[in-house]
Amino acid sequence: EAGVAQSPRYKIIEKRQSVAFWCNPISGHATLYWYQQILGQGPKLLIQFQNNGVVDDSQLPKDRFSAERLKGVDSTLKIQPAKLEDSAVYLCASSSIGRRVTDTQYFGPGTRLTVL
């Protein structure tokens, strides 16, 4: 079974530029999550989708971050404009059912973003 795919793996941009990350979850997984992991911190949830609807985006900085999950499969996370403090690893995860806290979340390898 293929895992969660993410691209690109690495990205370097200047501050105030825009950037987008892509995630393809495990086939059939209804729930998709985006996490941000800043160096020295644990991953922090940014947004959770159930199919193509948003379940939780309370920690998403909506003035610059946006995410969508068209057709309930792939998802993109965008930052516009980027700030220095956005330098982090962006992790995508998926689970088969969601809304059931014992479901395992399967993670992709992440995108490491450096903002100069």
Add this chain to the structure above:
Amino acid sequence: ILNVEQSPQSLHVQEGDSTNFTCSFPSSNFYALHWYRWETAKSPEALFVMTLNGDEKKKGRISATLNTKEGYSYLYIKGSQPEDSATYLCAFTNSGGGADGLTFGKGTHLIIQP
């Protein structure tokens, strides 16, 4: 605000030795505790999901225990091997609301020395 604390932050262990580390979490409204292993340049790998007080899970040389009343979990590695070198993350989910995003600790960075 939910706080998940892990200790120690980093740990150097001699190959063949056993080791353990701690995860502390809020004991109120507990639902589940997850352990992950994250090797550099790889995806975080799920180790355990634990829900019941007193629960104990095992996967090869790695095991974990859970105390939901006092809010802690231990992860044990028996006979450490170089491939055990990784960051071990614990994550907590409470029963508030319908979302089940994980709240992570900062992790324990484990280095196995040959």
